[in-house]
Structures are given as structure tokens and as C-alpha cells.
Amino acid sequence: MDAVLPILLTIIAAATPLVLAGIGELMVERSGVLNLGVEGMMIMGAVAGFGAAFMTGSPYLGILAAIAAGAAMALLFGFLTLTLATNQTATGLAITLLGLGLSGLIGKPFTGQPITRLPNWHGIDILVIFSFILTGAVAWFLFRSRAGLIVRAVGDNHTSAHTLGYPVIRVRYLAVLFGGGCAGLAGGYLSLSYTPQWIEGMTAGKGWIALALVVFASWRPWRLLAGAYLFGAISILAFTVQTFALGIPSQFLSALPYLVTVVALVIISRNRLMLRANTPACLGRPFVPDR
Amino acid sequence: MKKILLSAAVAAMALGAASASAFAADKYKACWVYVGSIGDFGYTYQHDQGRLAVDKALGDKVETAYVENVPESDSATAIERMARDGCKLIFTTSFGFMDATIEVAKKYPDVKFEHATGFKTAENVATYNAKFHEGRYVLGQIAAKMSKTGTAGYIVSFPIPEVVSGINAFMRGAQTVNPDFKVKIIWVNSWFDPTKEADAAKVLFSQGADILVQHTDSAAGMQVAEEQKKLAFGQASDMIKFGPHAQLTAIVDNWGPYYIERINQAMDGTWKTQSSWEGLKEGVVNMAPFTNMPDDVAKMAAETVEGIKAGTVNPFMGKITKQDGTVVGEDGKMLPDGDILGMNWYVKGVDDKLPQ
Numbered sequence: 331m332d333a334v335l336p337i338l339l340t341i342i343a344a345a346t347p348l349v350l351a352g353i354g355e356l357m358v359e360r361s362g363v364l365n366l367g368v369e370g371m372m373i374m375g376a377v378a379g380f381g382a383a384f385m386t387g388s389p390y391l392g393i394l395a396a397i398a399a400g401a402a403m404a405l406l407f408g409f410l411t412l413t414l415a416t417n418q419t420a421t422g423l424a425i426t427l428l429g430l431g432l433s434g435l436i437g438k439p440f441t442g443q444p445i446t447r448l449p450n451w452h453g454i455d456i457l458v459i460f461s462f463i464l465t466g467a468v469a470w471f472l473f474r475s476r477a478g479l480i481v482r483a484v485g486d487n488h489t490s491a492h493t494l495g496y497p498v499i500r501v502r503y504l505a506v507l508f509g510g511g512c513a514g515l516a517g518g519y520l521s522l523s524y525t526p527q528w529i530e531g532m533t534a535g536k537g538w539i540a541l542a543l544v545v546f547a548s549w550r551p552w553r554l555l556a557g558a559y560l561f562g563a564i565s566i567l568a569f570t571v572q573t574f575a576l577g578i579p580s581q582f583l584s585a586l587p588y589l590v591t592v593v594a595l596v597i598i599s600r601n602r603l604m605l606r607a608n609t610p611a612c613l614g615r616p617f618v619p620d621r
Numbered sequence: 622m623k624k625i626l627l628s629a630a631v632a633a634m635a636l637g638a639a640s641a642s643a644f645a646a647d648k649y650k651a652c653w654v655y656v657g658s659i660g661d662f663g664y665t666y667q668h669d670q671g672r673l674a675v676d677k678a679l680g681d682k683v684e685t686a687y688v689e690n691v692p693e694s695d696s697a698t699a700i701e702r703m704a705r706d707g708c709k710l711i712f713t714t715s716f717g718f719m720d721a722t723i724e725v726a727k728k729y730p731d732v733k734f735e736h737a738t739g740f741k742t743a744e745n746v747a748t749y750n751a752k753f754h755e756g757r758y759v760l761g762q763i764a765a766k767m768s769k770t771g772t773a774g775y776i777v778s779f780p781i782p783e784v785v786s787g788i789n790a791f792m793r794g795a796q797t798v799n800p801d802f803k804v805k806i807i808w809v810n811s812w813f814d815p816t817k818e819a820d821a822a823k824v825l826f827s828q829g830a831d832i833l834v835q836h837t838d839s840a841a842g843m844q845v846a847e848e849q850k851k852l853a854f855g856q857a858s859d860m861i862k863f864g865p866h867a868q869l870t871a872i873v874d875n876w877g878p879y880y881i882e883r884i885n886q887a888m889d890g891t892w893k894t895q896s897s898w899e900g901l902k903e904g905v906v907n908m909a910p911f912t913n914m915p916d917d918v919a920k921m922a923a924e925t926v927e928g929i930k931a932g933t934v935n936p937f938m939g940k941i942t943k944q945d946g947t948v949v950g951e952d953g954k955m956l957p958d959g960d961i962l963g964m965n966w967y968v969k970g971v972d973d974k975l976p977q
Contacts, residue, residue, distance in 0.1 A: 336826070337823075340820055340823040340827070344816070434660060444863050520815075525816060527844065529660065529662065529813075529815050530658035530661060532816075566820055569809075569821050570824050572806065572808065573824065573828045575805075575973045575974060576974075580808035580810060580976050584808075
């Protein structure tokens with residue numbers, strides 16, 4: 331049993347950043363916006379969170395800075411895609427590239443500096459607990475509240491929502507800012523808790539995994555949480571299996587989390603009718619009001 | 622979808638590669654092509670420290686430039702751009718840049734190239750490498766002395782000879798102290814992925830290892846060791862800041878003297894192609910101070926370092942029993958360099974199957 335608890339705790343740590351960033355992106359996509367800038371927003375959150383914690387000595391200020399940095403990148407993304415109606419795919423990629431480059435520049439003085447980790451109990455800290463609260467809150471908001479209904483309406487048919495008098499652009503701005511804040515927070519979790527240091531490129535593709543999870547979870551919050559935990563669990567178990575030296579190729583074990591997660595989520599979401607009902611119909615389509 | 626994501630990621634890597642240079646017209650231009658970011662605080666960071674040492678020593682005569690985050694799959698473009706930009710001597714610092722370096726060197730016969738850790742040379746391509754395995758032998762001895770469980774955890778990147786010979790040297794060192802010493806190995810299939818390295822460290826500690834060795838580039842594992850009150854060895858850089866109570870020592874890459882020597886030779890016309898392979902003796906491989914261990918262990922480690930420098934001790938001296946039971950080498954003789962540089966087998970006692 332001694333070996334089981336640490337492994338469970340490691341799985342929780344591995345899943346948390348995916349949940350935080352994924353839930354944010356889920357809200358964004360539900361409003362009809364495809365944000366490929368998650369990775370860039372995440373790494374900006376990581377560097378800002380670390381920087382603030384390093385300079386002030388307070389990891390909590392680090393958390394706030396991480397959210398603010400992610401939201402700031404999201405604001406830029408929103409201005410380009412919503413106000414100027416640029417192509418969302420290209421803009422999202424540009425935001426990711428910008429984030430990766432800019433974070434490296436900002437982070438130069440922080441390289442090789444340790445900080446005190448966010449207070450935690452065996453690795454369980456407030457961000458882990460918050461990731462569950464966030465999932466529940468977003469699930470309730472989207473499917474049980476009037477405001478959530480409006481978000482989904484905007485994502486499903488922005489023309490009708492506009493005709494009914496809903497402020498499509500404003501709703502999308504709020505969703506994008508929320509998503510950016512969540513991505514920034516996920517980055518902050520990496521640099522303040524998971525590996526409490528700043529390293530250039532430390533997100534190492536986690537933003538992309540979160541993005542993929544949103545799609546494979548068919549835009550349902552609790553499924554996304556399950557997918558993130560499944561992904562984390564398989565990654566960690568694959569490492570554990572390696573220590574038994576069974577001779578299973580490590581390359582195969584490394585690929586396993588991706589395979590298993592995709593297959594599992596596709597099976598859960600195999601009902602085509604439900605899938606179509608869940609997919610935001612206006613996803614990725616810019617909205618330009620007639621007047 | 623996956624393909625889009627993948628190509629997007631590749632594009633991000635390629636475009637993320639930034640370059641910097643200090644402008645000066647008539648200075649000799651030396652350039653570096655890095656696989657990682659200079660902020661990794663590991664392998665690439667140490668190469669860049671070497672470049673900065675060149676700036677410091679030869680700054681009035683030499684101009685340096687670098688490009689970082691160059692993907693191994695598409696390095697020829699980056700190397701060729703350096704050659705076109707007027708670089709006279711180009712250091713390409715990753716094993717995976719080997720074929721691209723040779724290819725570009727053919728097109729630019731007037732430019733000199735130096736490729737780190739590879740084995741292909743040409744008229745204008747030299748190779749250079751460090752005997753990291755010498756340091757790993759010392760780590761093995763310390764680990765066997767310090768471990769309570771008799772088991773070390775070892776995080777590794779890819780099954781290339783440098784990594785495999787490192788594991789073997791570590792075990793050979795450990796076996797001189799404890800013949801039954803065990804090592805648990807996790808391949809993370811990446812040189813640099815801090816969260817994966819942290820995950821692997823946590824898993825290894827949960828599986829009974831109490832000392833961590835790594836052949837990946839970040840200090841994430843060291844931090845996990847510090848937090849869990851375990852022990853660890855730093856990699857490429859001195860990581861004592863990340864593990865003030867955990868770091869026993871670190872293998873520190875020190876490329877500066879080599880870079881300065883070769884650039885000087887290139888400037889005065891005595892540069893020739895060669896395969897340089899230096900270690901503790903020449904100072905290319907250094908050991909960080911021995912910390913968090915009793916005096917007698919530190920003394921033993923220091924003696925081993927001296928022995929390796931003097932040539933009386935070596936990880937691959939004498940008869941060596943392979944994992945499959947066959948024996949190579951002869952008493953009192955070193956294994957030929959080629960066998961170490963191409964090592965693709967484990968020594969006896971390594972409980973892992975080498976990925977092919």
C-alpha cells in the first residue's frame with residue numbers, strides 16, 4: 331500500500347493542469363470560439379506566476395499574476411478574432427508562438443532560481459481542490475443557469491442569438507477572458523506547484539493536450555475531468571510499469587496515454603446524435619454583425 | 622485534428638527558434654546551433670556558458686552568434702543559415718544534428734564545423750565529446766555508499782550510446798561498493814520535459830529507490846528529491862540551489878576551454894579535423910562539490926576522481942560481464958573507444974531491457 335498513495339498523488343498532479351486549462355477552453359469553445367492559443371496563454375501564466383512569486387515571495391500573488399497574464403493574452407486574442415474578426419485558427423497559433431517567445435524573454439532572469447512551493451498536503455494544494463470546484467461550477471453554469479444557456483446559444487447559432495438581442499461579441503469576450511485566465515492558472519500550477527521553477531518551454535505541449543481533451547470529451551466538463559485523469563493515470567502507470575523491467579518498449583508506453591484517452595473518450599461519446607447536439611455549431615466561425 | 626496539432630507544434634518549435642548576434646564586421650565569427658533553449662539550465666545552458674566564456678576571453682577578436690531550439694528533424698536549414706551569415710566556425714551541439722552537419726559542410730568547404738557527441742567527420746568537420754561516463758562511475762560509487770534501500774532510480778532520455786554507457790559506468794561504479802546494487806530505469810523519451818521528469822522521479826521513489834540519477838536536462842527531479850527528503854545527482858549544471866539537502870554532487874559540463882582552444886586554432890590556421898573526447902582529466906567534465914555525505918564517502922569519491930585523472934581507474938577497464946553473460950575486455954586494459962562510443966548493451970546487474 332505504501333507505493334499506491336504516492337502514485338495516486340502523482341496522478342492528481344499530472345491531471346490538474348490539464349483540467350484547469352481544459353475547462354477554460356471548454357467554455358471558450360462552447361461560446362463558439364476556437365482558441366489554439368492555450369499553450370501560449372499557459373506559458374505566459376507560468377512565467378508571470380513564477381516571476382511574481384519570486385519577486386514578492388508570495389505564491390498567492392503568483393497565482394493572481396498567472397491568471398492575469400493568461401487573461402491578458404486572451405484579451406489580445408479576443409481583440410483580434412472578435413473585434414477584428416481575424417481567422418481564429420491562425421490567430422490562435424500566433425498567440426501560442428508569441429507566448430512561447432515572449433515568456434522566454436521575460437523569464438531570462440528567473441532561470442535557475444528556485445522558489446518555495448505553494449503550501450500543500452503531500453502535493454494536494456488549493457489549485458488541485460479548485461480544479462474540482464471549477465469543473466462543477468462550469469458544468470452547473472453551462473447547463474443549469476440562464477447565462478450558460480446564452481453562452482451555448484451564442485456558440486450554436488450566433489445569428490439567431492444576435493437577432494434575439496444577445497450581445498454575441500461581449501459574451502464571447504467574457505468566455506475568451508475566462509478561458510485565458512484558466513490557461514494562465516494552469517501554467518501557474520506548473521511553475522508554482524508541479525515543478526516550482528521557471529524553465530523556458532516548460533509547458534512542453536500540455537496546452538495542446540488540454541485542447542484535444544476538450545474535443546474528445548465532446549465539450550462536457552465532467553467528461554473532460556475524467557479524460558484528464560485517465561490521461562494522467564496512464565502516463566504515471568506507464569512509468570511504473572517501466573520500473574518493473576518487463577521489456578515492454580518504452581516508446582509504446584509513452585504513446586499509451588494518448589491512445590487510451592482518445593479511444594476511451596470516443597467510446598463514451600459514440601452516440602452521434604448526442605455528439606452533434608454537444609458540438610457548438612458555430613465553433614471557429616467569426617461573427618460579423620450586419621450593422 | 623491530431624495532425625494539425627502536431628504540425629502546429631512543429632511550427633511553433635521552428636519559429637520559436639530565436640537568434641541573437643553582436644554585430645561587428647571584421648571579427649572572426651563563431652556560431653552555435655543549440656537543440657534546446659539556453660534557459661534550460663542543463664545541457665544547452667552549459668554549451669552557452671562555453672560560448673560566453675569565448676566572448677569573455679576573445680571578445681575583442683571574435684564575434685559569437687547562436688540559434689536555439691533547433692529541432693533535430695530540421696536542423697540543416699538552421700545550420701546552413703549560419704554558414705550563409707558569415708560564420709567561419711560552427712558548433713552543432715546535438716547528436717541528432719550529425720547528418721545535417723555533414724551535408725551542409727559539403728556545400729560550404731570554407732566553413733569549419735564541429736559536431737558534438739557524433740561520430741562522423743570530414744575535412745572541415747571535427748567532432749567533440751566528453752567522457753561523461755567517467756563522472757557517472759563516481760556517482761555509482763557514491764550512490765552505493767549512500768543508499769539505504771540499495772536501489773537507485775535512473776531517469777533517461779533516449780537509448781543512444783552516450784546514455785547507455787552512462788548507465789553501465791554508473792553500475793560498474795556501484796558494484797565496486799555493493800555487488801548487489803540495483804537500479805530502476807525510466808525512459809521518458811525526451812531530453813527536456815520538466816513535468817515528465819518530475820513524474821518519473823516520484824514514481825521511482827515510490828518504487829523503493831532512494832537516490833535519483835538523471836540523464837535528462839531539467840532540475841525537476843532534483844526538486845522532487847529535495848521535497849521528499851531523498852538524495853539526487855545533478856546533471857549538466859550544478860543544481861545545488863534546487864536541492865540544497867538532496868544534491869550529492871553533479872556532473873558539470875565545461876565546454877569553455879575547448880571552444881576557446883579550437884577558435885584560437887581556427888584563427889591562426891592550425892585547426893584540423895579531429896575527434897576530441899576528453900573527460901575529468903582535461904576538465905571538460907567536472908564534478909560539483911561533494912555535499913550531503915559523510916567525509917569518508919566524499920574522500921572515496923575524490924580519490925576515484927584522482928584515479929580516473931591519473932588513468933589508474935576507469936569505468937571500462939578490465940573484464941566486463943555483459944547482461945547476457947558474455948565477457949568483453951581484458952584485465953588491465955581499457956575497452957577500445959569505439960566500443961564505448963557505440964555501446965548498445967548493458968552490463969550485468971542492470972535490471973532493464975534496452976529499448977532498440
